[in-house]
Amino acid sequence: xxxxxxxxxxxxxxxxxxxxxxxxxxxxxxxxxxxxxxxxxxxxxxxxxxxxxxxxxxxxxxxxxxxxxxxxxxxxxxxxxxxxxxxxxxxxxxxxxxxxxxxxxxxxxxxxxxxxxxxxxxxxxxxxxxxxxxxxxxxxxxxxxxxxxxxxxxxxxxxxxxxxxxxxxxxxxxxxxxxxxxxxxxxxxxxxxxxxxxxxxxxxxxxxxxxxxxxxxxxxxxxxxxxxxxxxxxxxxxxxxxxxxxxxxx
Numbered sequence: 001x002x003x004x005x006x007x008x009x010x011x012x013x014x015x016x017x018x019x020x021x022x023x024x025x026x027x028x029x030x031x032x033x034x035x036x037x038x039x040x041x042x043x044x045x046x047x048x049x050x051x052x053x054x055x056x057x058x059x060x061x062x063x064x065x066x067x068x069x070x071x072x073x074x075x076x077x078x079x080x081x082x083x084x085x086x087x088x089x090x091x092x093x094x095x096x097x098x099x100x101x102x103x104x105x106x107x108x109x110x111x112x113x114x115x116x117x118x119x120x121x122x123x124x125x126x127x128x129x130x131x132x133x134x135x136x137x138x139x140x141x142x143x144x145x146x147x148x149x150x151x152x153x154x155x156x157x158x159x160x161x162x163x164x165x166x167x168x169x170x171x172x173x174x175x176x177x178x179x180x181x182x183x184x185x186x187x188x189x190x191x192x193x194x195x196x197x198x199x200x201x202x203x204x205x206x207x208x209x210x211x212x213x214x215x216x217x218x219x220x221x222x223x224x225x226x227x228x229x230x231x232x233x234x235x236x237x238x239x240x241x242x243x244x245x246x247x248x249x250x
Contacts, residue, residue, distance in 0.1 A: 006188070007197075014076055014077070024053065027056070028197075028207070029056070029059070029080070029197060030059050030142060030173065030196070031058050031199060031207070032058075034066065038201070038202040044207075049075060056077050057092075061084055062083065062119065067079055067080060067098070078095075080092060081093060082142065083128060084114075085121060085128065090141075090143075090150075092142050092170065093132065093140075141159075141162065143173045145180040163187065163191050163193075168195055172195075176200075
């Protein structure tokens, strides 16, 4: 279950609504494009949200070109990125204005990017939390009960301290099994936080699957096929990370 009712009012100004399509919506605050390790083009997102009520944010790994391009195409997306730290911890950060995202990226992310690891920088989470106190922004921990290295609740000993310093937890990540999202929801409730949610999409099919799920139109058979596609897409995502590494060595 997606906790739409727990969304912070921080995001309300970005909701685009056409009442002719009141029953058809797409709220997705975690999307990866070709600017980082995704295969989704901003032009596709522009066409996809046409005739829908939408709230979207491109949150590429330590990268903002996808978000900027979508804005240039006329789509009112929440300026954001998935901020990666030196130990692999990640945080979704959203801003009120695209100019703020650009300035934050230029000053606080770009100079610290890890040229070998796309999803990492050379700063720790506490450095970023301190810096972000100077900005009007919204901070959310994604896939907190994720799988393997993405399972921050198990592999980051400082996680309970960081939870107290953020605004939201991502309580529906469409790439994760339902049980792990339910665990995230329980943590959100325990700490009285708001919620973010999204597809964490890297390929087009994940966008469509999440959209159908949000609108209660995804069949059990489609879920199985989506899972198979997800497994297949991992090799492509891995190749993009490998190419990033190779580029840093040449």
